[in-house]
Amino acid sequence: MSSQPTAAMLVIGDEILSGRTREGNGWHLAKELTEAGVSLREMRVVADEKPDIIDAVQTLSGKYDYVFTSGGIGPTHDDITADCVAEAFGDNIGVRDDAHAILVDHYGSDDINEARLRMARIPDTATLIANPVSRAPGFRIGNVHVMAGVPKVFEAMVAEVLPTLAGGQPLLSWALRVEAPEGEMAGPLGEVDARHPDVSFGSYPFFRGVLGSTLIGRSADLAALTAGINDLRETLVARGLVKIEETPPG
Amino acid sequence: MSSQPTAAMLVIGDEILSGRTREGNGWHLAKELTEAGVSLREMRVVADEKPDIIDAVQTLSGKYDYVFTSGGIGPTHDDITADCVAEAFGDNIGVRDDAHAILVDHYGSDDINEARLRMARIPDTATLIANPVSRAPGFRIGNVHVMAGVPKVFEAMVAEVLPTLAGGQPLLSWALRVEAPEGEMAGPLGEVDARHPDVSFGSYPFFRGVLGSTLIGRSADLAALTAGINDLRETLVARGLVKIEETPPG
Numbered sequence: 001m002s003s004q005p006t007a008a009m010l011v012i013g014d015e016i017l018s019g020r021t022r023e024g025n026g027w028h029l030a031k032e033l034t035e036a037g038v039s040l041r042e043m044r045v046v047a048d049e050k051p052d053i054i055d056a057v058q059t060l061s062g063k064y065d066y067v068f069t070s071g072g073i074g075p076t077h078d079d080i081t082a083d084c085v086a087e088a089f090g091d092n093i094g095v096r097d098d099a100h101a102i103l104v105d106h107y108g109s110d111d112i113n114e115a116r117l118r119m120a121r122i123p124d125t126a127t128l129i130a131n132p133v134s135r136a137p138g139f140r141i142g143n144v145h146v147m148a149g150v151p152k153v154f155e156a157m158v159a160e161v162l163p164t165l166a167g168g169q170p171l172l173s174w175a176l177r178v179e180a181p182e183g184e185m186a187g188p189l190g191e192v193d194a195r196h197p198d199v200s201f202g203s204y205p206f207f208r209g210v211l212g213s214t215l216i217g218r219s220a221d222l223a224a225l226t227a228g229i230n231d232l233r234e235t236l237v238a239r240g241l242v243k244i245e246e247t248p249p250g
Numbered sequence: 251m252s253s254q255p256t257a258a259m260l261v262i263g264d265e266i267l268s269g270r271t272r273e274g275n276g277w278h279l280a281k282e283l284t285e286a287g288v289s290l291r292e293m294r295v296v297a298d299e300k301p302d303i304i305d306a307v308q309t310l311s312g313k314y315d316y317v318f319t320s321g322g323i324g325p326t327h328d329d330i331t332a333d334c335v336a337e338a339f340g341d342n343i344g345v346r347d348d349a350h351a352i353l354v355d356h357y358g359s360d361d362i363n364e365a366r367l368r369m370a371r372i373p374d375t376a377t378l379i380a381n382p383v384s385r386a387p388g389f390r391i392g393n394v395h396v397m398a399g400v401p402k403v404f405e406a407m408v409a410e411v412l413p414t415l416a417g418g419q420p421l422l423s424w425a426l427r428v429e430a431p432e433g434e435m436a437g438p439l440g441e442v443d444a445r446h447p448d449v450s451f452g453s454y455p456f457f458r459g460v461l462g463s464t465l466i467g468r469s470a471d472l473a474a475l476t477a478g479i480n481d482l483r484e485t486l487v488a489r490g491l492v493k494i495e496e497t498p499p500g
Contacts, residue, residue: 014452017290018421018468019280021454023273026295030269040267042302045276045293048452052292075433076453077440107433115436134457150455171268183325183357186365190327202264202298203326204271205400207384218268 004039004168004220005065010056011045012071012081013149025070025154032158037168037220038066048072053084061088061144066165068158071149073138075115081146082139086123089141096122099137106135132156140164169220172249174229178236179212179243188239189215192232199228222249254289254418254470255315260306261295262321262331263399275320275404282408287418287470288316298322303334311338311394316415318408321399323388325365331396332389336373339391346372349387356385382406390414419470422499424479428486429462429493438489439465442482449478472499 009029015021026043033040041064046052053072060067072081086093099120103112119136122128129138129147133156138147140161147157178185182205193201198219205213215232219225233244259279265271276293283290291314296302303322310317322331336343349370353362369386372378379388379397383406388397390411397407428435432455443451448469455463465482469475483494 011293014450014468015454015466017280017293018423019277019282019284019290020423020466022277023293027266027269027272030267032269034269040269041297043261043267043273043293043295047291074453074455075436077436077443078452111433113433113437115440116433118436119433150457152457173268173270183361183363183366183369186325186327186368187363190365193327200264202328203324204265205324207400207402216265216270218264 004037004171005166006041007033007038007066007068008041008060008064009043010053010060010067010069011043011149012048012053012069013045014048014078016045017047024151025149028151028155029068029070029158032162034171036162036165037170038165039168039171048078048080050080050084050087053081054088057085057088057144061142065143067144068161069144069146070154073119073136073146073148075118079118082121082123085141085144085146089123089125089144091123091125091141093121093123095120096124098122098128102128102135102137129157130160132160171218171220172222172225173216173218174225174249175247176215176229176232176236177212177245177247178215178241179210180236180241181211182213184239185213185215185236185241188235189232192228192235195231196224196228198224201228201232225249254287254421255416256291257283257288257316257318258291258310258314259293260303260310260317260319261293261399262298262303262319263295264298264328266295267297274401275399278401278405279318279320279408282412284421286412286415287420288415289418289421298328298330300330300334300337303331304338307335307338307394311392315393317394318411319394319396320404323369323386323396323398325368329368332371332373335391335394335396339373339375339394341373341375341391343371343373345370346374348372348378352378352385352387379407380410382410421468421470422472422475423466423468424475424499425497426465426479426482426486427462427495427497428465428491429460430486430491431461432463434489435463435465435486435491438485439482442478442485445481446474446478448474451478451482475499 126139126141376389
């Protein structure tokens with residue numbers, strides 16, 4: 001596999017763990033990072049609890065090149081992400097002039113109440129991340145990007161952040177959708193996988209109407225990927241598995 | 251808050267981290283556990299990589315009362331969850347007679363190939379979890395429940411497992427959907443939260459058509475929850491915030 005920068009996603013919010021909300025920001029980020037050539041290696045969801053957030057930020061920040069967080073930067077008492085991230089980095093935090101100016105510009109100085117001022121609490125050494133949707137900014141400190149949980153705002157912040165990342169070679173994927181039981185393809189797939197160390201193969205079975213599996217090859221190297229998929233196709237055809245639909249990269 | 255058993259979800263699969271598949275098993279489990287009175291405290295998604303899986307299983311198993319895994323127990327070369335979980339517990343693993351018999355019954359002894367036999371690899375000390383959908387079983391070892399990634403199969407296995415858990419008092423929730431900017435409610439909400447230590451309050455803003463936020467109180471104690479919500483409603487009305495839709499528990 002190619003040497004891509006690595007990343008982790010940290011989702012913060014009781015509403016995900018209680019089942020009230022279906023997490024979707026991680027899925028959005030996963031697609032964007034894959035396209036940018038950054039390898040998302042782990043996702044975590046933790047509750048709105050200070051020790052849980054601090055521990056996750058420190059662990060993930062030390063383990064991966066980039067960390068992206070979602071949630072907990074609004075105006076309410078349970079929005080504690082900014083304070084936790086500051087503490088995780090041993091940084092001071094308070095209402096910062098640049099963030100304050102953005103909120104005053106948006107709400108007008110009369111409507112800035114104490115709760116809204118929470119959204120201007122930014123660690124001293126952080127860089128703001130613009131929020132083109134609802135203005136209250138996110139921020140980057142060290143390798144951690146702190147972003148909103150509301151999907152529209154999260155996605156807008158990801159779009160702001162992506163051009164600042166050092167991406168690697170984008171991973172290419174090539175899919176073969178095969179109508180045959182996964183258990184009959186698993187043997188051949190394993191043999192093909194062993195012959196192509198630069199390609200990673202996966203199998204994703206489906207049961208909708210017909211029984212089958214989508215076999216996916218992934219590689220940053222198009223020549224290696226093409227060779228691997230050609231080998232896989234020939235191997236399957238040789239075993240009599242011929243109903244194959246292909247989705248090449250791009 | 252009540253003393254509920256705690257749980258973590260561990261999703262295993264490259265297809266989630268690449269963005270190919272949107273994770274949904276965690277959402278299903280979250281809803282089921284909340285209803286059963288088990289407190290889901292953390293979710294993790296890791297790749298199909300041995301060290302990542304073993305490390306996550308050991309960490310989560312030591313930290314929470316129950317762990318539930320999803321993915322990586324099919325017939326292909328990248329289905330390594332069973333072996334990793336066995337190693338995490340220092341247990342031996344091989345094709346086990348009880349699991350083998352289930353597969354023979356399903357596929358017939360002629361169609362049991364080497365790949366399918368992988369699905370009968372079960373740690374020595376594990377208890378099988380029945381799979382009413384596609385037969386290949388999951389298993390429980392220690393406090394870890396190892397289940398399939400295919401949603402229909404995962405959900406069927408969760409239904410098998412739920413009655414075996416020692417649940418706590420189910421958490422009740424009461425929602426107030428208020429059409430007012432979250433920043434205007436955050437102050438009052440924080441005050442109400444401080445007055446009701448047995449109720450946990452959260453705020454989930456929405457921007458669809460109108461601007462507002464759904465304020466949720468959660469507690470295992472209906473009397474405490476009712477008192478907290480009554481206080482919140484009165485406090486909001488006193489501030490002139492009157493467009494409120496309620497969803498009481500049950």
